[in-house]
Amino acid sequence: MSIADNLLKYKSELDPISVKLIAVSKYQEADAVLEAYNAGQRVFGENIVQELVDKQAKLPQDIEWHLIGHLQTNKVKYIAPFISLIQSVDSLKLLAEINKQAAKNKRIIDCLLQIYIADEDTKFGLGFDEAVELLRSDEFAAMQNVRIVGVMGIASNNALEKQTKDEFNELKVLFDGIKVSFFRKADYFKEVSMGMSGDYKLAIEEGSTMVRIGSSIFGKRKIKHYKEEL
Numbered sequence: 761m762s763i764a765d766n767l768l769k770y771k772s773e774l775d776p777i778s779v780k781l782i783a784v785s786k787y788q789e790a791d792a793v794l795e796a797y798n799a800g801q802r803v804f805g806e807n808i809v810q811e812l813v814d815k816q817a818k819l820p821q822d823i824e825w826h827l828i829g830h831l832q833t834n835k836v837k838y839i840a841p842f843i844s845l846i847q848s849v850d851s852l853k854l855l856a857e858i859n860k861q862a863a864k865n866k867r868i869i870d871c872l873l874q875i876y877i878a879d880e881d882t883k884f885g886l887g888f889d890e891a892v893e894l895l896r897s898d899e900f901a902a903m904q905n906v907r908i909v910g911v912m913g914i915a916s917n918n919a920l921e922k923q924t925k926d927e928f929n930e931l932k933v934l935f936d937g938i939k940v941s942f943f944r945k946a947d948y949f950k951e952v953s954m955g956m957s958g959d960y961k962l963a964i965e966e967g968s969t970m971v972r973i974g975s976s977i978f979g980k981r982k983i984k985h986y987k988e989e990l
C-alpha cells in the first residue's frame with residue numbers, strides 16, 4: 761500500500777473531530793513527507809531537532825510540525841520560530857527555556873507535558889507528582905509565552921493489552937485531575953496524546969485525542985543515522 765492509501769485508511773477510521781492524526785515522519789526522507797502532504801496530511805511529528813529543522817526548511821510552509829522526541833534545552837532556539845506543538849516537555853527547566861525562546865520570537869508556543877506511564881526506565885517524562893509540582897510552581901505561573909494544552913504519554917513496549925490499556929487509562933485520569941485542578945476554565949487544555957501504530961485503537965478507547973502514527977503510514981524508517989549536528 762502507498763503512503764496515500766495508508767493515510768486514507770486512517771482518515772476513514774478516525775473521527776477527525778475527536779482524534780487528530782499526527783503522521784510521524786522521523787527517519788523518513790522529505791519526499792515521503794511530501795507524498796503524505798500531497799495526499800492531504802498537514803500535521804507531522806519528528807523526534808530529532810536537526811532532522812526537523814532540515815525538513816521544515818525544504819517542505820511546504822503550511823505544515824504543522826510537532827516535536828515528539830526528547831528535547832535538550834540548548835536546541836529549543838532552533839525550533840522556536842516555527843514549531844506548532846512541543847509534545848515532549850519533561851521538566852520545568854525545559855519549559856522555562858521554551859518560554860524564553862518563544863518570547864524572543866514574539867510567539868506563544870503550545871506544549872504538552874510528557875508523563876511517564878510505562879513500566880520501563882528508558883522513557884523520558886514527568887511523574888504524576890512532578891507534573892503537579894510544575895503546574896503549582898510560581899515560575900510556571902509567571903510564564904507568558906507557553907501554553908500547556910494537554911498531556912502526552914508512551915505506553916510500555918510489547919506489553920499485554922491489559923497493561924497498555926491501564927497505562928493509557930492512568931494518563932487519562934491524570935489529565936482529568938489536572939484539568940479540574942488547574943485548567944477548569946481553559947478550553948485549550950484538551951489534548952491527550954497517546955497511541956502509536958501498534959496501540960492506537962486501545963488509546964482511542966481510553967480517551968486519546970491525538971494519535972502519533974509512523975511506521976504503519978510510512979513503512980520502515982529509512983534514515984538510519986541522523987547526525988545531531990546543531
Ligand SMILES: *Cc1c(COP(=O)(O)O)cnc(C)c1O
Nearest residue numbers: 784828956957958972973974975
Ligand atoms: C516513533 C514514535 C511514534 C510512532 O511510532 P510508530 O510505532 O512508528 O507508529 C510515536 N510517538 C513517539 C514519541 C515516537 O517516538
